[in-house]
Amino acid sequence: MHSRDVLKRHAGLVDQMATKLGVDLQEAAIGGDVSMDQLSDAVLRCTGCSNPEHCQGLLDQHASVSHTPEYCRNQDLLSKLMP
Template identity: 35%
Template structure:
């Protein structure tokens, strides 16, 4: 993988993380957590290490108002905590 391919991969996964947080309604809640930058960075890192990039993109396109992320999502626990903190659960 070239460095350019790596940068594209990081950008795509950053986008997937953002789309997932927004789709599940926790993007605003994420902005209020202590050390939001580090928490977001770790969420992107978990997404980056996931092997379901294409599957995730399709899931995000096909699910308009999901209650939960897909089972394979490595940010499931974070999303659940953000939903509880935001009164969404």
């Protein structure tokens, strides 16, 4: 079981990455494009990432991004949700 702080950190990374890609996860959930279970799974996948510091650095440096990093465990989900 992951600690609350770890889950919060990775939930933030997932949300920030989605936002940088132009995806509003809340709207996607309301619109039925993604379920709450899928979002929970995305956070859990993110906790298994070996490079969250690089990801955070990328998110901090760029106003927007056109794609996730190669190592992103949520690449498929986020790509499907992109406008």
